[in-house]
Amino acid sequence: MKKILVTGSNGQIGVELVRHLRGIYGDSNVTASDINKPSVSDEGPFAVLDVCDGKAVAEFLEGSKVDCVVHLAGILSAKAETNPQLAWNVNANGLYTVLEAARARGCSLFFPSSIAAFGPASPQKNTPQDTIQRPTTIYGVAKVAGELLCDYYHLKYGMDTRGVRFPGLISYAALPGGGTTDYAVHIYYKAVAEGKYTSYIAKGSFMDMMYMPDALGAVVQLMEADPKKLIHRNAFNISAMSFDPEGIAASIRKILPDFKLSYDVDPKRQAIADSWPDSLDCSAARDEWGFSPSFDLDAMTKDMLQRVPKP
Numbered sequence: 470m471k472k473i474l475v476t477g478s479n480g481q482i483g484v485e486l487v488r489h490l491r492g493i494y495g496d497s498n499v500t501a502s503d504i505n506k507p508s509v510s511d512e513g514p515f516a517v518l519d520v521c522d523g524k525a526v527a528e529f530l531e532g533s534k535v536d537c538v539v540h541l542a543g544i545l546s547a548k549a550e551t552n553p554q555l556a557w558n559v560n561a562n563g564l565y566t567v568l569e570a571a572r573a574r575g576c577s578l579f580f581p582s583s584i585a586a587f588g589p590a591s592p593q594k595n596t597p598q599d600t601i602q603r604p605t606t607i608y609g610v611a612k613v614a615g616e617l618l619c620d621y622y623h624l625k626y627g628m629d630t631r632g633v634r635f636p637g638l639i640s641y642a643a644l645p646g647g648g649t650t651d652y653a654v655h656i657y658y659k660a661v662a663e664g665k666y667t668s669y670i671a672k673g674s675f676m677d678m679m680y681m682p683d684a685l686g687a688v689v690q691l692m693e694a695d696p697k698k699l700i701h702r703n704a705f706n707i708s709a710m711s712f713d714p715e716g717i718a719a720s721i722r723k724i725l726p727d728f729k730l731s732y733d734v735d736p737k738r739q740a741i742a743d744s745w746p747d748s749l750d751c752s753a754a755r756d757e758w759g760f761s762p763s764f765d766l767d768a769m770t771k772d773m774l775q776r777v778p779k780p
C-alpha cells in the first residue's frame with residue numbers, strides 16, 4: 470500500500486483530496502500536512518510542515534516511510550500578485566525543496582500545475598497540450614518552472630513525477646482563497662444565501678472549470694496510470710467545461726429562476742483572467758490515461774445548489 474504525504478492539506482483541494490485518498494489507501498497511509506493546523510481535524514495523521522524547510526520535509530519523509538508526495542502547497546494567482554516574492558518562495562522554492570527531499574527518498578511526486586501556465590501569447594481556444602507558454606503572472610511563471618522542474622527530475626533521476634494543469638475547481642467542502650476563478654464557487658453560495666451575485670469577472674470572460682469530484686478522480690487516475698502509456702509525465706491539460714459568468718448564471722436559473730447576476734469588475738483579477746485560455750484541448754490526458762470527467766455545468770449546478778451550506 471502506498472504511504473502518501475499531502476502538502477497544503479488545508480486548502481480547497483487538500484481538504485477533499487486527503488479524504489478521498491484515505492478512502493482508497495486507508496486513513497493511516499495518508500498524512501495530511503500544512504504550515505498551520507487545520508481548524509477541523511479528520512481521522513488520520515496530520516503534520517505541521519513548512520514546504521520551504523528542506524530538513525523538516527526530508528526528516529518527515531524518512532521517519533514516516535512515505536513513498537509518494539502529493540504537493541499541493543501554494544499561493545493562488547490573485548493573492549500571489551499581492552506579494553510576488555513570497556509567492557515565488559512558496560510556489561517555486563517550496564516545490565524545489567520538496568522535489569529534492571522526495572528524490573533523496575525515492576518517492577514519486579504529484580504536482581498540480583494550472584491553466585495559469587498559459588499566457589496571452591498561447592492560443593486562447595482549444596489551447597493545445599504543447600504550445601507557447603509565456604504567462605504574465607508570478608503564479609503562472611512558477612507553474613511553468615514547476616512543470617519543467619518535474620519533467621527534469623524524471624529525465625535526470627528517473628523520478629516518477631506526474632501532474633495536471635487544473636482549471637478553476639468548484640467545490641462545496643472548503644472555499645478557495647485568493648484565486649481568479651473563485652467567483653465560480655462564490656456564485657453558488659450567494660445564489661443559495663441571497664438569490665443574487667455580483668461578479669468581479671466580466672461578462673464574456675470564458676475560463677476552464679471542473680467539479681471537485683472529477684478533479685479528485687483525475688489525480689488518482691493519473692497517479693495509478695500505467696507509466697508505459699504516458700508520453701507526457703507532467704502538466705496534462707484537463708477540464709470539464711468552459712463558461713463565462715452569464716453561462717453559470719443561466720445554469721443556476723434553471724433551478725433558481727429568480728437568480729440575479731450583476732457586475733463590479735475587479736481590473737486586477739480580470740487582467741489575469743484575460744491572460745488565460747478560454748478552453749483547453751484535453752486529448753493528451755484522454756488518450757494517455759483515460760481522463761473522462763462526469764460532471765457538465767448543469768449536473769454540477771444541481772449538485773452544488775443541493776450541497777452548499779444554507780445560511
Ligand code: AKB
Binds near residue numbers: 546636649
Ligand atoms: C486560481 O484561480 O488561481 C486557481 C487556478 C486556476 O490555478 N484556481
